[in-house]
Amino acid sequence: MAVAVAVLAFVAGGAVHVYGLSYLPFLFPEDACWFNAGSKVSPDSSSALPVSLVCNGEEIVPDWVNPALLLLGVTGIAATGTAVVQAVRRRLVSR
Numbered sequence: 806m807a808v809a810v811a812v813l814a815f816v817a818g819g820a821v822h823v824y825g826l827s828y829l830p831f832l833f834p835e836d837a838c839w840f841n842a843g844s845k846v847s848p849d850s851s852s853a854l855p856v857s858l859v860c861n862g863e864e865i866v867p868d869w870v871n872p873a874l875l876l877l878g879v880t881g882i883a884a885t886g887t888a889v890v891q892a893v894r895r896r897l898v899s900r
Contacts, residue, residue: 807891811884818877825856825870841865 829851830837838860839845849859856874858865 807884807888811881811888814877814881814884818874818881821870821873821877822856825866825874826853828856828858828866829853830858838865 828837828841830848834847834851835845837851837858838848841858842860842863842865844861846860849862851858854874855871856866857871
């Protein structure tokens with residue numbers, strides 16, 4: 806069960822990160838602000854972690870993206886640790 810939770814958390818975290826990255830500029834930085842904020846300017850700043858795109862002093866990436874990444878990452882790590890502990894205990898009991 807813990808393995809399934811870990812896999813689900815990591816896959817969901819990857820999906821949320823890709824969604825957040827879809828706001829960032831890649832080939833044409835000025836287009837990122839045009840499509841997302843309606844102004845034809847270059848972004849003030851952008852980063853992949855934490856996911857951020859600032860145009861004209863306003864954060865464009867939705868507020869929920871970074872907390873969701875943190876929550877899913879912590880859940881994935883905790884579930885992976887739990888799965889390892891369960892596997893070791895199962896192996897010790899079966900001896």
